[in-house]
Structures are given as C-alpha cells and as structure tokens.
C-alpha cells in the first residue's frame with residue numbers, strides 16, 4: 001500500500017451482525033473520521049462499545065455493512081487484509097512460541113517473498129527501533145511480557161505499513177511497565193511517522209498517548225477531540241462519567257448569561273458552565289470531578305459545607321465520601337481527614353459542568 005499517504009478516511013463506517021434470533025445488531029454505526037499521516041488516534045470506550053470492530057474493519061478482518069474507507073483516493077475497504085498491509089498488534093502478542101525473535105519478526109517478509117539479506121536488514125532495523133537488539137536468538141518464552149510486546153510491535157512495523165493498528169496492547173503488562181510502554185509506543189510512533197490507531201478502555205492511556213481521542217459507546221461515536229478537550233469539556237454526561245466526573249446531580253437553573261449559569265439545589269447556589277445550548281432550560285444535570293474540589297477559603301464563592309463520612313487513603317491525597325446539602329459527593333483532597341470531620345469545599349465555576357440531560 002501507499003506509504004506516502006496523507007490521509008486515512010473513514011466515511012460513515014458501520015458493521016451489523018446477525019443474531020441467533022434473526023435480528024441484526026449494530027456493533028458499529030456511522031463512524032466518520034479523517035486521520036492525518038503522523039496522527040495517533042485512540043478509540044476509547046467500555047467493553048462491547050465497538051472498538052475492536054472498528055479496528056477489524058480497518059484491518060480488513062471484518063467487512064463493512066455500511067460506509068467506506070479510503071487511503072487518499074484509493075478505496076481500501078474492498079481490498080483483502082494483505083493488500084492493505086496494515087500492521088497489527090494484539091493484546092496477547094500472538095507470537096509463534098517455537099520461533100526465535102528474529103524469525104517471528106521476519107515472518108511477514110518471508111511470506112511476501114522478500115530476499116533473505118533484505119529480511120535480515122529490515123528485521124535488524126525494526127529490532128533496533130523497539131530497542132531489542134541482542135535478543136534475536138531468544139524464544140518468546142525467554143522474554144518478559146514487555147519484551148514480547150516489543151517483538152510484536154517490531155513484527156508489525158517491519159512490513160513498513162502505512163497504518164499501525166493496536167488492540168489493547170498493554171493490557172497484559174503490570175501497572176509500572178504499562179506506563180513505561182506508553183512512552184515507548186509514542187516514541188516509536190513519532191519515529192515512524194505513520195498513522196497509529198490504538199484501541200483501549202483505559203482513559204489515562206488514551207489521554208497520555210493520543211493526539212485525538214474517539215470516545216465510543218454502544219457502537220456510536222460520542223465525541224472526537226484532543227485529550228484536553230475530551231477531559232475538560234466532555235460533550236455529554238456519558239463521556240463525562242467515563243472521564244471521571246463521578247458527581248452527577250440534578251439542579252434547577254436560576255439564571256444564565258452566555259456559558260455561565262447559576263444553579264440551585266436545596267437552597268445551595270453554585271456557579272457553573274453550560275455545555276451545549278441550555279437556553280431556557282429549567283433543569284440541568286451538573287457534573288463535577290472529585291479532583292476539582294479544594295478546601296474553601298473564607299468567603300469564597302461556590303462553597304459547600306460537607307461532613308466526611310468515609311475515606312480511602314491514597315498516599316499524596318485521599319478520596320473522601322462526604323455528605324452535603326446537595327447530596328453525597330466524592331472529593332479528592334490532600335491532607336489528613338477522619339470520618340465526622342466538618343469541612344467547607346470549593347470548586348471553580350469552570351469545573352462545574354451543566355448538561356441538558358437528567359442525571
């Protein structure tokens with residue numbers, strides 16, 4: 001395939017599956033996305049939201065039932081997987097256990113009939129890119145999980161694919177290694193200057209790795225945006241909850257001017273920020289992240305009296321479960337607290353997000 005492509009385009013891509021009862025279920029609906037060369041895209045969502053289906057449609061492992069996929073001006077959804085030549089990295093590495101690293105990495109080239117000396121050269125350069133030189137003769141079983149995943153990445157990139165597809169590649173690694181490998185995969189992506197599409201259910205992974213995140217739910221796209229945008233301004237309550245806005249409460253609107261609004265519940269008034277058009281709405285749902293609270297200074301606006309009911313010690317800070325006139329809230333604060341403590345909380349108005357939906 002064309003290595004020097006500029007854009008991979010998904011145009012209203014959908015995939016339905018027939019069920020045993022005879023009705024069709026949409027695993028993926030109406031996914032439209034332009035991916036530029038050099039971009040790192042994360043498909044993010046809970047289990048069953050259609051992430052793997054989207055990836056399989058791109059790879060050619062699943063056919064589309066709607067829409068089309070284009071690499072510049074070439075329609076590729078009609079091509080078999082080997083003609084697309086996308087690199088794939090899976091959660092379980094999918095290495096051949098009886099083959100040394102060198103042969104695992106060179107396998108795709110051998111299948112394509114590439115000359116032996118050329119295979120040796122390209123395998124060496126892929127292993128150097130994933131920093132596994134010196135491990136060529138080892139079997140996968142003699143490597144750590146992280147090293148095995150590097151072999152899988154080397155195998156995907158050795159064919160010089162225009163696009164690299166990764167399906168939860170870090171899920172089988174321990175927490176520390178997972179964080180190290182995030183940076184590694186970013187580095188490899190930058191050096192290759194191709195497009196990477198990375199499936200994950202882990203928000204932190206998507207936020208720390210991607211240029212843009214596609215948040216999915218039940219087969220449909222909820223939001224597409226840069227990490228900062230998806231994190232700071234989730235488009236709807238589903239995305240907000242998924243991005244860690246654990247406190248979602250119904251409020252009455254007192255007044256609104258532009259994006260700013262004043263809301264009230266149980267005689268507590270708060271200043272918030274409208275997400276989308278809330279003009280004329282009497283009722284809104286407010287979403288707040290535990291991390292956006294702090295202890296209030298005297299006389300500070302957006303203050304709420306709270307009583308600590310229980311807490312989870314987290315080292316640098318603690319997750320407190322508190323009761324307030326607004327209802328129960330989760331808040332994360334540094335410092336020492338005990339159940340029964342009475343505190344006053346503050347949250348900035350731009351961290352109090354108001355939605356048209358009901359909580």
Ligand SMILES: Nc1ncnc2c1ncn2[C@@H]1O[C@H](COP(=O)(O)OP(=O)(O)OP(=O)(O)O)[C@@H](O)[C@H]1O
Pocket residue numbers: 017018026027028045046047048049050051052053054201
């Ligand atoms: N071959 C198939 N036949 C029928 N239904 C399928 C098939 N493949 C996927 N589905 C359904 O489509 C939906 C999306 O599945 P998909 O595997 O894409 O989700 P996912 O977000 O990748 O989930 P996970 O993270 O658990 O892999 C699910 O409801 C699944 O049951």
